[in-house]
Each structure stands twice: as structure tokens, then as C-alpha cells.
Amino acid sequence: MTTLTGRRPRWGRIGLIVYMVAAFVYLFTPVVLVIVFGFNDNRGRFNFTWVGFTWDHWRNVFFGETFGGVPGVFDALVSSLRLAFLSSLGATALGTFIALALVRYRFKGRSAANVALFLPMATPEVVMGSSLLALFIALRFPLGFPSLLVAHILFNISYVVVTVKARLQGFDRHLEEAAMDLYANEWETFRRVTLPMIMPGVFAAFLLGFALSFDDFIISNFVAGPTEVTFPLWIWGAAQRGIPPEVNVLGTLVFLTTVSLMLANILWQRRRA
Amino acid sequence: MRSVPEELVTTAGIEAVPAVRLDHVTKKFGDFTAVDDISLEVGENRFFALLGPSGCGKTTTLRIIGGFEEPTAGVVYLHGDDVTGLKPYRRPVNTVFQSYALFPHLTVWENVAFGLRRRRFDDAEIRRRVAEMLELVQLTGRENQKPGQLSGGQQQRVALARALINHPRVLLLDEPLGALDLKLRKEMQIELKRIQQEVGITFIHVTHDQEEAMTMADTIAVMNHGRIERLGSPTEIYEDPKTEFTASFLGASNLMEVQVVDGSAGRVALPGGDELRVPAGRLPAGERKAKVGVRPEKIRLVEPGSAVQGNTVTGRVVDASFIGVSTHYLVKTAPGQEMAVTVQNLEDHRFRPGDDVVCVWNPEHTFVVR
Numbered sequence A: 001m002t003t004l005t006g007r008r009p010r011w012g013r014i015g016l017i018v019y020m021v022a023a024f025v026y027l028f029t030p031v032v033l034v035i036v037f038g039f040n041d042n043r044g045r046f047n048f049t050w051v052g053f054t055w056d057h058w059r060n061v062f063f064g065e066t067f068g069g070v071p072g073v074f075d076a077l078v079s080s081l082r083l084a085f086l087s088s089l090g091a092t093a094l095g096t097f098i099a100l101a102l103v104r105y106r107f108k109g110r111s112a113a114n115v116a117l118f119l120p121m122a123t124p125e126v127v128m129g130s131s132l133l134a135l136f137i138a139l140r141f142p143l144g145f146p147s148l149l150v151a152h153i154l155f156n157i158s159y160v161v162v163t164v165k166a167r168l169q170g171f172d173r174h175l176e177e178a179a180m181d182l183y184a185n186e187w188e189t190f191r192r193v194t195l196p197m198i199m200p201g202v203f204a205a206f207l208l209g210f211a212l213s214f215d216d217f218i219i220s221n222f223v224a225g226p227t228e229v230t231f232p233l234w235i236w237g238a239a240q241r242g243i244p245p246e247v248n249v250l251g252t253l254v255f256l257t258t259v260s261l262m263l264a265n266i267l268w269q270r271r272r273a
Numbered sequence B: 001m002r003s004v005p006e007e008l009v010t011t012a013g014i015e016a017v018p019a020v021r022l023d024h025v026t027k028k029f030g031d032f033t034a035v036d037d038i039s040l041e042v043g044e045n046r047f048f049a050l051l052g053p054s055g056c057g058k059t060t061t062l063r064i065i066g067g068f069e070e071p072t073a074g075v076v077y078l079h080g081d082d083v084t085g086l087k088p089y090r091r092p093v094n095t096v097f098q099s100y101a102l103f104p105h106l107t108v109w110e111n112v113a114f115g116l117r118r119r120r121f122d123d124a125e126i127r128r129r130v131a132e133m134l135e136l137v138q139l140t141g142r143e144n145q146k147p148g149q150l151s152g153g154q155q156q157r158v159a160l161a162r163a164l165i166n167h168p169r170v171l172l173l174d175e176p177l178g179a180l181d182l183k184l185r186k187e188m189q190i191e192l193k194r195i196q197q198e199v200g201i202t203f204i205h206v207t208h209d210q211e212e213a214m215t216m217a218d219t220i221a222v223m224n225h226g227r228i229e230r231l232g233s234p235t236e237i238y239e240d241p242k243t244e245f246t247a248s249f250l251g252a253s254n255l256m257e258v259q260v261v262d263g264s265a266g267r268v269a270l271p272g273g274d275e276l277r278v279p280a281g282r283l284p285a286g287e288r289k290a291k292v293g294v295r296p297e298k299i300r301l302v303e304p305g306s307a308v309q310g311n312t313v314t315g316r317v318v319d320a321s322f323i324g325v326s327t328h329y330l331v332k333t334a335p336g337q338e339m340a341v342t343v344q345n346l347e348d349h350r351f352r353p354g355d356d357v358v359c360v361w362n363p364e365h366t367f368v369v370r
């Protein structure tokens, strides 16, 4: 192998490297810009041209009087985290059991259920958002955090089911029978054998749901009501009046948190394998 | 080795309550009948083998006893109690699965302790019994390894330990040696037999390997198409298989169509007119025709004209193959009829293809099949 690659024309290798670097630059330039402009000592309402380096915005975020000196951003962040956590938790709990039922049992309406679960993923978000709003209004369901929670659980469930189903597909049924043979009842079997074995899938589903919910703008924009403001909604509002660099700082923090969670998940899975 | 008197085998469990009793058990999957009206009894402390070809319903029968499958009809008794419909975790039996089904996320120690923990034994007791059990299956020192880090034979022993530690009154084993290579298989056969005698509990062992069943079991049930074809001790069913299927499943045999001359005296005649004798009582009463058989290793070959006693059939050697411990002959006895004969190499003289010979065997070794 090594002798072969060693004798390859150098231009091929160089071309490959250039192509790879270009692809990564293309992928990461926006992310890098977000991070870099969090340190920009900007003038005016906008933060589009580089002026000079400053720690001010980071200091504002952590030590500012109203959390970054920008009204409402802290509440928006908390609202989004709470929504992401609760909706993903709810969707993971429901979706895991739905996945179990779909993989385990042959019942009437099983294939219909499979299709129905796929629909929310295929429906354009604007359509889903507007029809959900219509539904909430028709039902006189309180708009705000409750409607956001219901909507987010709804679109998260499909992704959870798909993720957990993939994990269950290779699951050896005999393991559960062995547990029952060894005096574990249905609940203990689930708790001690099934759940630990599908846990990586369940956890991945939870993270995915969390990210999808935290990130969602279109559906949230429809159903949030007049007072509830999530982080993406707040940025949208702020961007119309000019974007403060504190947004970049928060974006950087969210990005770093997500990346470290993903790394932790990968390491954890590797250790289990 | 402990040998079991034959009359005990068939009557076992009639005085005492049998460990397992199936009463007209049937299992259907849709239109397909996997287990067809099986009734059997397995006495206490037996090593019982369910033997049969692939797809004959062995696993299904075992799963019905274990509680993983509900019979479509019939009743399952464990030690006299009707357990039909009881969940697996409410039955005093444990199973060694065909695929072992060890919990991959738990260590060897946790796997073995699983049953005791579910039954809320106290920690000191669990630790003591797990150590004892791992010692029995020679896995001391592997407590903290995961099943994935063990060899096939070691995994098999963990599966055995995990089941045995619960002191079940019946242990169900579904082809536990199926995944092992031949050498390890032979070792584990002896090992399993040793453990069964040591712990003294009923083993029901599923296999499709007739040699394995005969080596290990004291009672064998031969299954075919969801039914029990023959039940008895290894010698009993080998010497008198009673059905054509059992005769051929348990090894080679020479089967011959005969006319019944005198049923009560055990006299039958081959199509050529030669008369054979069959142990009295083996021939079905009132039949004009029958099928008889004899195992290749029960037959001797002699030269024509020798003074011999017993059943004789004349023929000509068509093939002779020397395989070390014995010589296999193929003897043409009549148009379209050949007999396989296995002769131990006790004498220097061997027949060659083309030699005229007489096949001789003791009438006691003639069996009648349906």
C-alpha cells in the first residue's frame, strides 16, 4: 500500500488535499464567523464589519446587569432550554414505547401507524405551523408555552421513533425471554435488559429532539402566541432592529455545548462497545 | 457410568409425580401444526433428550414447557401442578437458550447473579452462590469480563451457570452445544452429563445430533413432524426403533419388505423365499406384510456353505471399503436389493467385490418397523 501511494503522481494528492480543505472551509466559515464576530468591537446597531478585538460582549453576557445588557435574551434562552428539554423528554418517552410496539407486535393498523409517523417529517413546516395554530385556536388551547410544548413534542416524536426503531431492529428477542426465564417480570425485563440495551439509541433520540426543538423557528413562530419568546424568535426580532454581538457569544456557547455533548456521546458509546 | 434398567425407563414417573408432564399438547402457528398432540412424562432427575430433524418442533415443545409459547390445546404439568398459562418467571424451570442469550451489557458475574437478584436474595448469599457456581463451570477469575470477551465454550458455560444457580427443578437446554466445534462439543457433552449427575436435577436437552442424544440422555424422545415417533432408553430405541423414521434417523439400517408366514412364531419370508426369524411379539398381529430391519454392524459375512445359525441371506459383494476400525461392505442380495454390512477387522481375511457371501445375524437383532 505505502509503496503504491508513494509512487502516485503528486498532483493527484495535492488536488485531493485542496479539495478537502475547500470543502471544510465552505462548511465551517459561517460557524467561524459567528465565533469571531463575538469578539468584534462593533460600531452602531450592526455587527457586519470587523473593527477591532474586544472581550466586552463576553463580559456583558456573563457579568452584565441584565444578562448581556440586551433585554429579554436571558428569558428567551431559558424558555428555549426549558422547551427543548421538556419536549424532547416527552417525545423520547412516548416515541420509545411507540417504537417498541411497532417493532415487537403485529397489529391491525401497524403499517398505517408507520406512515402516519412519517408524515410530520415530510410535511413542510409552514404548513404544519399554520395548521397547528388553526387547531389551537379552534380548540381554544392556550397559546404560549403549553402550545409550544405540544407542537414540539409532536414533531419530535417521529424522529425519536425512527432513531429508536433503528436500534431495536437488531435486538435479540431471546434476551428478554432469558430475563423472564430468570424471574424478571415485564417491567423488570424492560428496566434491566431492554432499556439498557437500547439506551444509546434513546439517548441519541433525546439529543436529536433537544436540538430540533431548540433550533425550531417556523413552527414556534406560528404557535408561540404574543408573549412567549424562544431564543430563535428573540434573535429574529433582534435582527430586525440590528444584531448585538451578544447573540454571537450566545451562539458560540450553544455551539460549544452541542459539540461537547456529541463528543461525550461518542466517547460513551465507544466505551460501551 | 450409571446404567438405567430398561423397565424403569418406560415406567418412570408413574409411581412418583413426574417432573414434567405434557398432556395432549398441540401448538399451531396459523394453519401450520408445529407440535401435534404430544403426551409425555419426564421423571425426576432424568436426562431426557428431544431428538429430531430440523423443524420437527423440538424448540417449540421446549418453549411450551418454559412458558414462552402457549399451547393451542393441552395441559402442561410441572411436578403435578398445572402451569399452562403461567408466565415464564412464575415457573420453577430455567432455560439455556440455543443462542445463549447472555446479557451483553452485564458482566459474567452480573449475568450469573441475575436470577437470584430478581428473587431478592441477600447480597452475601448471592456472592457465595455465584462464586460456587463459577467454580462448578470453571470460570473463576472471569467475573468482570463481558460475554463478548469470552470464547464460545466459555459463553456456553456462563449460560449454564446463569440457569443452574437458581436450582431449578427442571433445566431446559435448546441445542446448547450447537455452536461449538466438534472437539469442544465432545468435552462439553461429558461436562454437562457430569454436572447433571452432580446437581441431580431434571435436564431436558434438545438436539438434532443422535450421537449426542445417545451419549448423554437416559431417555430419548424421537420427534418428527411435531409428533413423538419413539420414546425410550438409547439402547431400546436403537435396537428396536419400531418406525422406519427412527430406524434411519438413529443410524444406518437395512430394511426389507417381507411376507408374514407365521406371526406368533415370528416367521417371515423374503420375496425370494428365504425365511427369516423375528423376536416373537414384534410382528403386528393380523398383518400379511411387514417391514423388517437389521443394523449393518450386527451382520457377519461367511463363505457359502459354512455351518451357521440365525438369519441368513445370500448375496454377492459389490463394494468393500476399508476404513481402519472396520470394513464396510455392500452386498447385493436380490435384484434391486442391497445390504450394508460393517465388519470389525478381527481376521485377516477380507472379502472382495465379486465374492459370493452369506450374511448372518442373530434373529434377536431383527426389528420390525412401521
Ligand SMILES: Nc1ncnc2c1ncn2[C@@H]1O[C@H](COP(=O)(O)OP(=O)(O)OP(=O)(O)O)[C@@H](O)[C@H]1O
Binding pocket: B029, B032, B034, B052, B053, B054, B055, B056, B057, B058, B059, B060, B061, B208
Ligand atoms: N413463531 C412462529 N411462527 C410461525 N411458525 C413457527 C414459529 N415458530 C416455529 N414455527 C415453525 O414450527 C416448526 C417447528 O419449529 P421449531 O423451532 O420447534 O423446530 P426445531 O425442531 O427446533 O428445529 P431446529 O432443529 O431447526 O431448531 C418450524 O417449521 C417453524 O417454521
Ligand SMILES: [Mg+2]
Binding pocket: B058, B059, B060, B098, B174
Ligand atoms: Mg430449534
